[in-house]
Amino acid sequence: MTGRHDNRDTLVSGEENRAMFGAIALRYDLMNRVISLGLAGYWRRRAIAFLDPTEDGCYLDIGTGTGDVAIEILRRRPGASVVGVDPSLEMLALAKTKARRAALAGSISFQAGNASALAYTDASFSGVITAFCLRNIEDRRAALSEMRRVIRPGGCLVVLELTVPGGRLLRMLYRVYNRTFIRLAARLLSRGNAYRYLVESIEDFPPPERVTAMMSEAGFEQVRHIPLTGGVVSIFVGVRV
Numbered sequence: 670m671t672g673r674h675d676n677r678d679t680l681v682s683g684e685e686n687r688a689m690f691g692a693i694a695l696r697y698d699l700m701n702r703v704i705s706l707g708l709a710g711y712w713r714r715r716a717i718a719f720l721d722p723t724e725d726g727c728y729l730d731i732g733t734g735t736g737d738v739a740i741e742i743l744r745r746r747p748g749a750s751v752v753g754v755d756p757s758l759e760m761l762a763l764a765k766t767k768a769r770r771a772a773l774a775g776s777i778s779f780q781a782g783n784a785s786a787l788a789y790t791d792a793s794f795s796g797v798i799t800a801f802c803l804r805n806i807e808d809r810r811a812a813l814s815e816m817r818r819v820i821r822p823g824g825c826l827v828v829l830e831l832t833v834p835g836g837r838l839l840r841m842l843y844r845v846y847n848r849t850f851i852r853l854a855a856r857l858l859s860r861g862n863a864y865r866y867l868v869e870s871i872e873d874f875p876p877p878e879r880v881t882a883m884m885s886e887a888g889f890e891q892v893r894h895i896p897l898t899g900g901v902v903s904i905f906v907g908v909r910v
């Protein structure tokens with residue numbers, strides 16, 4: 670399916686994306702807490718629960734940004750190991766500092782890379798997770814199929830993403846919140862730079878049934894959609910058989 674639900678109007682190129690996240694890196698964590706009304710950490714923990722990491726597992730966090738998901742996996746399972754991949758060197762530098770401060774640097778490797786062309790061998794991870802990142806990826810089909818390729822049989826992919834709630838009333842309220850509060854917070858905190866695109870990219874992200882269809886098309890099985898907080902955020906889970 671093309672058009673609105675493929676988000677082609679609001680997607681920016683990989684190079685623009687890297688520059689955009691590079692420009693907001695220092696304010697990203699604050700911005701994230703403000704626009705999620707403090708819920709981002711809770712949403713990430715819920716997503717990690719679906720990944721269900723084990724002590725001897727090795728996990729890939731795609732679009733790791735400032736590393737919160739990667740670090741949380743290790744807080745939950747100190748014996749596991751995590752690779753966090755992201756094209757933005759600025760975001761990765763902050764992630765590395767956070768991991769060092771949390772004394773977790775030995776179990777995490779932060780690497781530059783792109784979800785659509787992962788530099789890892791087939792079946793090299795116990796599971797893959799990606800939080801608030803799929804929306805930004807230009808070639809989502811290629812990315813989903815790469816994610817499947819690097820997961821061992823039996824492992825799963827967990828996608829956490831901002832979505833538009835399904836019910837009419839909630840959707841209307843959410844649009845007002847998105848177009849006023851988020852837009853204002855974004856303007857103030859990012860000085861009107863990168864976050865101008867955030868509002869549109871959330872509204873143009875494919876609806877949940879389209880995301881689950883894309884995951885099935887990429888070869889994932891037992892694909893599920895779990896809405897959180899009235900559907901303003903969704904978790905998508907698929908198993909690599």
Ligand SMILES: C[S@@+](CC[C@H](N)C(=O)[O-])C[C@H]1O[C@@H](n2cnc3c(N)ncnc32)[C@H](O)[C@@H]1O
Nearest residue numbers: 690732733734755757760783784800801802805
């Ligand atoms: C909104 S941030 C999310 C960061 C982090 N996962 C979190 O939970 O806060 C999106 C991240 O995806 C990264 N990103 C954008 N395009 C990407 C791509 N094609 N492959 C991998 N990461 C990408 C950006 O650089 C950015 O760090």
